[in-house]
Amino acid sequence: NAGVTQTPKFQVLKTGQSMTLQCAQDMNHNSMYWYRQDPGMGLRLIYYSASEGTTDKGEVPNGYNVSRLNKREFSLRLESAAPSQTSVYFCASRRDSRGMNTEAFFGQGTRLTVV
Amino acid sequence: QKEVEQNSGPLSVPEGAIASLNCTYSDRGSQSFFWYRQYSGKSPELIMFIYSNGDKEDGRFTAQLNKASQYVSLLIRDSQPSDSATYLCAVRSMGRRALTFGSGTRLQVQP
Numbered sequence: 001n002a003g004v005t006q007t008p009k010f011q012v013l014k015t016g017q018s019m020t021l022q023c024a025q026d027m028n029h030n031s032m033y034w035y036r037q038d039p040g041m042g043l044r045l046i047y048y049s050a051s052e053g054t055t056d057k058g059e060v061p062n063g064y065n066v067s068r069l070n071k072r073e074f075s076l077r078l079e080s081a082a083p084s085q086t087s088v089y090f091c092a093s094r095r096d097s098r099g100m101n102t103e104a105f106f107g108q109g110t111r112l113t114v115v
Numbered sequence: 116q117k118e119v120e121q122n123s124g125p126l127s128v129p130e131g132a133i134a135s136l137n138c139t140y141s142d143r144g145s146q147s148f149f150w151y152r153q154y155s156g157k158s159p160e161l162i163m164f165i166y167s168n169g170d171k172e173d174g175r176f177t178a179q180l181n182k183a184s185q186y187v188s189l190l191i192r193d194s195q196p197s198d199s200a201t202y203l204c205a206v207r208s209m210g211r212r213a214l215t216f217g218s219g220t221r222l223q224v225q226p
Contacts, residue, residue: 033213040123042203042218043159050212058213090158103149104205104214106158 002026006091006107013081013114021076021110023091031094032074033058033104034066036087043090049074081114088112118142119206121217129225134191136220138204141185148180148187149205149214159203162189194224 045058147166151159205214
């Protein structure tokens with residue numbers, strides 16, 4: 001059981017380049033999330049998708065776009081990468097965004113460096 | 116004021132001692148509270164959650180919630196070097212579809 005799978009694990013981009021981070025879950029969860037984690041800042045929500053076909057902005061959405069391709073997949077796109085987007089990105093899923101006690105399961109993370 | 120606050124640490128305890136990790140939150144509408152453990156370079160993994168005032172025990176771990184004072188804590192009994200990690204507090208508030216995380220407390224258990 002793979003859980004939440006992210007690709008790639010590591011990436012180095014030049015300023016201005018674009019890329020898409022992929023995320024897939026096999027737990028039949030409705031809700032999926034993208035977080036970024038920076039030293040001393042904890043996990044900050046970029047975008048989330050409460051269910052297939054819907055996406056909403058989180059705390060730090062600027063410079064990113066997302067696509068909920070189907071129930072399993074939720075991708076994050078950087079159209080023009082900036083050094084400030086150097087971070088570790090985590091994808092997560094939950095069974096139901098309304099569930100009070102449903103935990104979030106995390107992917108293994110993508111370490112992105114923008115030079 | 117951050118929505119979820121944690122002391123960044125490091126909190127250093129000797130092996131076998133009790134480690135006490137604290138978290139405060141600002142939204143009185145918060146409904147459920149989660150503790151995640153994150154080893155260096157790894158993804159967060161859930162230790163336990165709590166949503167009622169009082170204590171909840173699971174093995175060596177006890178979560179404590181006091182909604183009136185807006186804090187939640189995690190006690191780790193008989194701390195082991197393998198408990199050395201960053202502990203993230205996460206809160207689910209009414210009307211929010213995602214968990215809000217604190218910045219984490221780094222715990223070091225000295226052999």
